[in-house]
Amino acid sequence: MIVGVDIGGANLKFAAVDPKSNNEACHSCFFPMWTDANRLADVLVAELSSFGKIDAFAITMTGEMADCFIDRHLGVQQIAEACRLAATKAGVDRFGFYRSDGRFTRLTESKKETDSVASANWHASATWLASKFSVDHGILVDIGSTTTDLIPINNREVSTPSKTDHDRLCEGALAYVGCGRTPVCSLVSSLLIDGKWCPVMNEVFATIDDALVVLEMTSPDAEDLQSADGQPRTVPFAANRIARMVGLDRSSVSVDVAKQLSEQIVDAAKARIKQSFHAVDQGGTIILGGHGDALFDPPSGRGIIRLTDRFSEPASRCLPALAVAHLFQNNRYALL
Amino acid sequence: MIVGVDIGGANLKFAAVDPKSNNEACHSCFFPMWTDANRLADVLVAELSSFGKIDAFAITMTGEMADCFIDRHLGVQQIAEACRLAATKAGVDRFGFYRSDGRFTRLTESKKETDSVASANWHASATWLASKFSVDHGILVDIGSTTTDLIPINNREVSTPSKTDHDRLCEGALAYVGCGRTPVCSLVSSLLIDGKWCPVMNEVFATIDDALVVLEMTSPDAEDLQSADGQPRTVPFAANRIARMVGLDRSSVSVDVAKQLSEQIVDAAKARIKQSFHAVDQGGTIILGGHGDALFDPPSGRGIIRLTDRFSEPASRCLPALAVAHLFQNNRYALL
Numbered sequence: 098m099i100v101g102v103d104i105g106g107a108n109l110k111f112a113a114v115d116p117k118s119n120n121e122a123c124h125s126c127f128f129p130m131w132t133d134a135n136r137l138a139d140v141l142v143a144e145l146s147s148f149g150k151i152d153a154f155a156i157t158m159t160g161e162m163a164d165c166f167i168d169r170h171l172g173v174q175q176i177a178e179a180c181r182l183a184a185t186k187a188g189v190d191r192f193g194f195y196r197s198d199g200r201f202t203r204l205t206e207s208k209k210e211t212d213s214v215a216s217a218n219w220h221a222s223a224t225w226l227a228s229k230f231s232v233d234h235g236i237l238v239d240i241g242s243t244t245t246d247l248i249p250i251n252n253r254e255v256s257t258p259s260k261t262d263h264d265r266l267c268e269g270a271l272a273y274v275g276c277g278r279t280p281v282c283s284l285v286s287s288l289l290i291d292g293k294w295c296p297v298m299n300e301v302f303a304t305i306d307d308a309l310v311v312l313e314m315t316s317p318d319a320e321d322l323q324s325a326d327g328q329p330r331t332v333p334f335a336a337n338r339i340a341r342m343v344g345l346d347r348s349s350v351s352v353d354v355a356k357q358l359s360e361q362i363v364d365a366a367k368a369r370i371k372q373s374f375h376a377v378d379q380g381g382t383i384i385l386g387g388h389g390d391a392l393f394d395p396p397s398g399r400g401i402i403r404l405t406d407r408f409s410e411p412a413s414r415c416l417p418a419l420a421v422a423h424l425f426q427n428n429r430y431a432l433l
Numbered sequence: 434m435i436v437g438v439d440i441g442g443a444n445l446k447f448a449a450v451d452p453k454s455n456n457e458a459c460h461s462c463f464f465p466m467w468t469d470a471n472r473l474a475d476v477l478v479a480e481l482s483s484f485g486k487i488d489a490f491a492i493t494m495t496g497e498m499a500d501c502f503i504d505r506h507l508g509v510q511q512i513a514e515a516c517r518l519a520a521t522k523a524g525v526d527r528f529g530f531y532r533s534d535g536r537f538t539r540l541t542e543s544k545k546e547t548d549s550v551a552s553a554n555w556h557a558s559a560t561w562l563a564s565k566f567s568v569d570h571g572i573l574v575d576i577g578s579t580t581t582d583l584i585p586i587n588n589r590e591v592s593t594p595s596k597t598d599h600d601r602l603c604e605g606a607l608a609y610v611g612c613g614r615t616p617v618c619s620l621v622s623s624l625l626i627d628g629k630w631c632p633v634m635n636e637v638f639a640t641i642d643d644a645l646v647v648l649e650m651t652s653p654d655a656e657d658l659q660s661a662d663g664q665p666r667t668v669p670f671a672a673n674r675i676a677r678m679v680g681l682d683r684s685s686v687s688v689d690v691a692k693q694l695s696e697q698i699v700d701a702a703k704a705r706i707k708q709s710f711h712a713v714d715q716g717g718t719i720i721l722g723g724h725g726d727a728l729f730d731p732p733s734g735r736g737i738i739r740l741t742d743r744f745s746e747p748a749s750r751c752l753p754a755l756a757v758a759h760l761f762q763n764n765r766y767a768l769l
């Protein structure tokens with residue numbers, strides 16, 4: 098059994114791959130790195146223990162950018178150390194960190210060359226998918242809760258000169274827009290309501306998730322309180338959060354009006370993702386995935402591989418974890 | 434002694450006015466309504482007790498918009514009830530809530546007509562200042578930590594048809610930009626760095642306060658941890674927070690580069706305030722105040738009253754509290 102993990106800033110994603118049976122099991126859990134970084138090793142141990150006997154542990158991360166770490170270098174070091182501790186406690190000897198050149202590295206190297214280990218999960222996903230689906234030429238569009246990766250592929254390999262998040266932001270290969278956490282006030286500066294433009298309140302009163310809930314583009318969940326005001330992710334509460342953005346609330350904004358506001362918010366998110374797409378697209382097959390895939394309408398006439406058709410919902414959500422598990426297995430756990 | 438209070442979403446501001454000696458004492462304290470609403474009455478009691486014998490207690494609020502309240506109506510009711518409790522415990526018989534028509538109202542009325550009591554502090558400030566400085570025709574520009582009030586004055590009275598925050602947002606009389614809490618990602622969508630435009634990360638990694646600290650437009654404070662990452666409000670830490678906005682950190686962004694980024698952020702804030710100013714300005718004297726007054730460059734050729742020249746720093750910061758205390762005293766505690 099190989100376990101892959103994607104240690105993000107807000108979520109931990111796990112994939113367990115059995116190379117004999119080719120069985121896969123994926124799941125994710127909410128893990129707010131910015132408050133819980135010190136609990137990381139313990140949570141990893143508990144998760145690893147749930148998988149039975151583990152032959153190897155493949156790690157990728159983006160959580161080093163959480164602002165509980167004073168800089169990314171120290172973030173990678175602390176996360177890498179938590180992984181080592183967890184692997185030791187869980188009795189896993191072989192573990193490696195994915196690098197943005199497609200190879201895996203040991204603990205000591207990862208703690209030195211932190212730049213190559215930091216935020217490399219997009220590279221793992223694109224590399225593995227290009228190979229798995231034999232995509233010679235194309236682009237991966239992977240829309241998560243916080244960000245969208247737009248990774249050009251050529252000759253079945255990642256085809257961007259960018260290595261870091263900063264480079265990818267500048268290039269367009271990383272759009273800092275997703276389907277979950279993106280604050281409404283970062284997407285729009287005004288909203289049209291009752292025929293008037295109203296500047297939005299620059300507060301995190303609502304996120305794009307609220308707009309998607311109101312528009313029924315995502316499933317509501319009355320048990321889920323991971324919202325801006327800690328109230329349920331249901332249509333009435335989401336509409337109330339959206340209304341707050343223009344200084345109103347449920348007493349004066351109907352769900353219908355909230356829908357009109359939500360459409361403008363979703364359109365703004367789509368426009369930003371589209372802009373990034375056109376900045377990096379080099380033609381070919383579009384691999385479209387992530388649980389925010391509704392935020393991208395592929396141009397017509399292009400071959401499309403929809404990951405929702407190919408993977409279960411948990412696997413799609415844990416794609417980088419699945420990718421590093423397979424890549425580590427494919428290279429026989431070779432470490433730099 | 435009359436005590437005025439401005440109950441905001443993030444701060445409580447107090448002003449004590451002695452009508453005999455005309456002595457004034459002002460102070461403010463951080464009070465995050467969104468987490469601490471249930472403590473409001475206790476905090477008010479403690480504060481009121483510190484002022485000695487109180488003849489009257491004048492109240493204005495904006496805190497009802499905090500998203501711990503499901504809507505503004507219930508927010509006003511809960512805050513009003515906390516005020517009643519505090520007044521009773523502190524032995525203060527006469528207390529009133531300021532309304533956006535310039536009058537004070539009792540508890541029962543304020544709990545019914547919540548719209549007129551909600552977010553009326555701007556009206557109190559403008560009304561009192563127009564009278565105090567005999568401004569027949571002009572505009573109050575009051576730049577706080579979260580928002581800027583831009584209130585036209587005519588015939589020594591507030592001259593805007595807007596009553597609510599929503600109306601004022603649409604009109605331009607409320608700009609949701611301040612000198613403290615405004616998230617950088619709500620002000621700019623990209624920053625120019627090393628000759629390249631880099632889209633910012635849509636996270637609250639930094640606020641405009643960080644830009645002002647880096648540019649030395651506000652005083653740093655190593656003891657103050659009210660920042661996005663909970664680290665000190667000093668130039669190095671603020672520069673690190675600004676660097677995070679473009680996916681970098683202190684290891685690759687010098688303070689000089691952080692200054693260039695900060696200038697763009699401050700310019701964006703100034704532009705938004707200027708836009709609102711031009712939307713509502715009707716000429717005449719400009720009354721400029723608030724601890725963010727550096728974010729507005731008044732047009733030349735206009736008479737200017739700078740509140741920093743007229744008030745102490747604490748009084749300037751607690752302006753609405755001072756205003757309601759004086760207005761309540763001036764109308765002999767008359768209640769609707």
